Amino acid sequence: MSIFEKIAEEVIKGQADSVKDLVQTALSEEISAEDILNNGLVAGMNVVSVKFKNNEFFIPEVLVSARAMNSGLDILKPLLAEANVKARGKVVIGTVKGDLHDIGKNIVGMMLQGAGFEIIDLGADVPKDKFLEFVQKEEADVVGMSALLTTTMIYMKEVIQALKDAGLREKVKVIIGGAPVTQSYADQIEADGYAPDAASAIDLTKNLLQQ
Amino acid sequence: MMQEGNIPVIAVQADTIPRAYEQAIKEVWEKGISVRTEYDRPGDPPSRDATVMIVVHEPFRQPRFHRSFADGLGGLAEYVMEVVHGAHDYWVKPLEEILKGTESKDTRWTYTYHGRLFEYRIEDEVINQINAMVKKLSETGFTRRAQAITWNPKLDPPTEDPPCLQRVWGRLCEDGEEGYIFNMNTHWRSRDLFKAWFENVIALTTLMRKITEAIAESINKRVQLGRYVDISDSLHIYGSYFREIEGDPERGIKSFFEKLRGRSFEERTWHSDFVKPYFIDDGLGKGLKPMLEREKDMPDPVKRAIEKELRLMEKEDHIV
Numbered sequence: 455m456s457i458f459e460k461i462a463e464e465v466i467k468g469q470a471d472s473v474k475d476l477v478q479t480a481l482s483e484e485i486s487a488e489d490i491l492n493n494g495l496v497a498g499m500n501v502v503s504v505k506f507k508n509n510e511f512f513i514p515e516v517l518v519s520a521r522a523m524n525s526g527l528d529i530l531k532p533l534l535a536e537a538n539v540k541a542r543g544k545v546v547i548g549t550v551k552g553d554l555h556d557i558g559k560n561i562v563g564m565m566l567q568g569a570g571f572e573i574i575d576l577g578a579d580v581p582k583d584k585f586l587e588f589v590q591k592e593e594a595d596v597v598g599m600s601a602l603l604t605t606t607m608i609y610m611k612e613v614i615q616a617l618k619d620a621g622l623r624e625k626v627k628v629i630i631g632g633a634p635v636t637q638s639y640a641d642q643i644e645a646d647g648y649a650p651d652a653a654s655a656i657d658l659t660k661n662l663l664q665q
Numbered sequence: 666m667m668q669e670g671n672i673p674v675i676a677v678q679a680d681t682i683p684r685a686y687e688q689a690i691k692e693v694w695e696k697g698i699s700v701r702t703e704y705d706r707p708g709d710p711p712s713r714d715a716t717v718m719i720v721v722h723e724p725f726r727q728p729r730f731h732r733s734f735a736d737g738l739g740g741l742a743e744y745v746m747e748v749v750h751g752a753h754d755y756w757v758k759p760l761e762e763i764l765k766g767t768e769s770k771d772t773r774w775t776y777t778y779h780g781r782l783f784e785y786r787i788e789d790e791v792i793n794q795i796n797a798m799v800k801k802l803s804e805t806g807f808t809r810r811a812q813a814i815t816w817n818p819k820l821d822p823p824t825e826d827p828p829c830l831q832r833v834w835g836r837l838c839e840d841g842e843e844g845y846i847f848n849m850n851t852h853w854r855s856r857d858l859f860k861a862w863f864e865n866v867i868a869l870t871t872l873m874r875k876i877t878e879a880i881a882e883s884i885n886k887r888v889q890l891g892r893y894v895d896i897s898d899s900l901h902i903y904g905s906y907f908r909e910i911e912g913d914p915e916r917g918i919k920s921f922f923e924k925l926r927g928r929s930f931e932e933r934t935w936h937s938d939f940v941k942p943y944f945i946d947d948g949l950g951k952g953l954k955p956m957l958e959r960e961k962d963m964p965d966p967v968k969r970a971i972e973k974e975l976r977l978m979e980k981e982d983h984i985v
Binding site: 507510512518603 | 706707732733734735736737738739740741753756772773774825905909912917918919920921923924927933943947948949950951
């Protein structure tokens with residue numbers, strides 16, 4: 455088994471300490487940080503993502519794997535920055551103002567990160583100004599909004615309007631999700647896409663950025 | 666054979682929480698009635714629903730954690746702190762907003778279980794019902810009057826999301842060896858079996874252990890945890906979850922039951938030893954340590970209670 459396969463396997467198993475050790479070993483063998491990231495950590499999370507999509511993995515297991523991936527990524531981050539390695543895309547993500555539920559948003563964030571995207575997680579209860587600030591500052595490719603309540607999902611429309619008013623709407627794709635959200639609501643508020651679950655959010659993001 | 670329109674009544678007994686959870690899902694899925702709910706979205710099939718009593722004989726027996734729940738382990742730890750220590754009581758909106766019912770624009774919460782159990786408001790008084798239970802049981806262990814309620818008939822009916830848990834009841838029985846067993850029942854109006862039951866039970870059994878310890882300290886005798894009984898008027902699997910339960914063979918998506926069959930019981934559960942480090946810090950911004958750092962507005966007494974919990978968790982023999 456190659457070192458990449460070993461790293462991927464330990465990510466799938468959620469073994470954070472082993473991932474750290476294996477990443478260090480790979481670096482000591484002069485393997486580039488980018489190769490370790492793509493062929494080890496991301497490859498492992500891709501398997502997790504497929505298993506989750508196929509209903510073979512439970513949600514907490516995905517997060518345990520994400521923690522393992524992060525433990526390796528923390529070692530690689532300064533080296534990736536030094537080598538000027540770019541992520542697949544930059545996603546600003548948050549649960550909208552008035553809503554404190556963040557489980558779905560966190561899972562989507564973790565899985566997008568595992569798919570090679572850079573995530574700027576604004577947390578929960580995020581006002582539109584904060585979305586705007588980070589979309590602009592980070593030059594985000596995608597903004598992802600989540601809401602768990604019918605009373606808070608209406609705020610998504612306000613964020614989209616604010617993006618339009620600030621002249622940013624054409625520069626960023628908007629995706630939405632959450633229990634009460636539907637494709638029809640996404641169409642109504644002119645979001646670029648809706649995902650009914652975390653696995654679909656990954657495919658949606660990839661597809662939107664390929665357009 | 667019950668006439669159509671009668672809600673089935675199901676009883677489940679198991680030694681551990683994960684076993685009880687799996688059996689309950691199987692029973693409700695196979696025997697539940699189809700009923701609509703206020704939370705259905707357009708196009709969702711009706712929920713599968715039953716009145717269910719679940720007995721867990723040893724709530725802290727290992728493996729205590731099922732891997733099927735809608736959060737991470739760090740998030741689960743935070744929920745336990747919410748129920749047991751009131752970590753999110755400060756997210757509840759002011760009374761004048763609660764009284765507006767569905768007209769309120771304030772999206773903060775209308776209640777927490779901790780708030781209702783530990784700080785129930787009635788006639789301008791605040792009652793700590795859990796302390797009252799401990800006191801009552803310490804004085805008269807066999808009493809049938811030690812209980813704590815959550816429902817507020819003035820505040821709850823007009824809201825969109827009233828409490829599911831209705832009542833916690835407890836009784837002390839002699840163990841035949843000069844000690845006692847604390848028996849606890851919880852009563853629920855309504856319950857999301859697939860995505861909430863397990864987390865609820867982890868929190869409520871942690872509360873059960875706190876009550877047991879408080880009684881033991883108060884009477885200065887050994888008190889052990891007894892069986893936990895969980896009674897729901899409506900225990901349901903929402904129609905929106907059917908895709909996950911049934912799977913989609915054409916798209917290679919396994920059903921929930923295939924997922925269970927495809928692994929051993931050990932491979933679909935976790936022991937408390939595995940879970941504990943994630944409860945402390947899950948490495949993804951959740952867990953007790955990140956919670957204390959993140960939630961700056963949490964009142965100091967609550968922070969201190971969670972810090973105390975953290976110190977307990979750092980002890981090797983403490984089971985979460």
